[in-house]
Amino acid sequence: MIEQLIKFGIVGGTGVFVDFGLTWFFKERIQINRYISNTIGFLSAATSNYFLNRLWTFHSSNPQIEREYTSFLLIAIAGLVINTVILHIFSEKINISFFPQNKKYRFYLSKLIATAVVTLWNFFLNYYITFAK
Numbered sequence: 001m002i003e004q005l006i007k008f009g010i011v012g013g014t015g016v017f018v019d020f021g022l023t024w025f026f027k028e029r030i031q032i033n034r035y036i037s038n039t040i041g042f043l044s045a046a047t048s049n050y051f052l053n054r055l056w057t058f059h060s061s062n063p064q065i066e067r068e069y070t071s072f073l074l075i076a077i078a079g080l081v082i083n084t085v086i087l088h089i090f091s092e093k094i095n096i097s098f099f100p101q102n103k104k105y106r107f108y109l110s111k112l113i114a115t116a117v118v119t120l121w122n123f124f125l126n127y128y129i130t131f132a133k
Helices: 002-029 034-057 065-093 103-130
Strands: none
Touching: 002 034, 002 103, 034 065, 034 103, 065 103
16 A cells, blocks of 8 residues: 555656646636636646556556546545635635745645645545555
C-alpha cells in the first residue's frame, strides 16, 4: 500500500499541474468564475489521473473500464465538493495571520491545502473501492 500511495502521490503531482494550470488559465486569462475554473481544472486532472493510476499505480486489468472510471470520477466529484468547501473556507472565511492578504495568493494557497486533503480522500477510497482486488 505504501508503494501505491507514493505512486498515487506522484501521479497526483502531475494532476496538480493540470489542475492549477487549467484553473489559472480559465480564471486569470479567460476570466471565468473561480469556482467554475476550479471545477474545470479539478475534473481534467481527475481524468488524467485515472488513466495514469489505472496503468501505473494499481496495474488494473479490469475490462470494465467504464465502471471503474465512473467509480473513480464519483470519488473525485465527492473530492471536488470537499475541495470547494475547503477552498471557500480558507480563501473567504478564515483570517489566519500567515495567509497572504492578497486574495489571489490566498486563493491559490487555499487550493493547495484543499488539494492535500482531497489527495488522501481520493487515495483511500480508490484503493478500497475502485481498484480493490
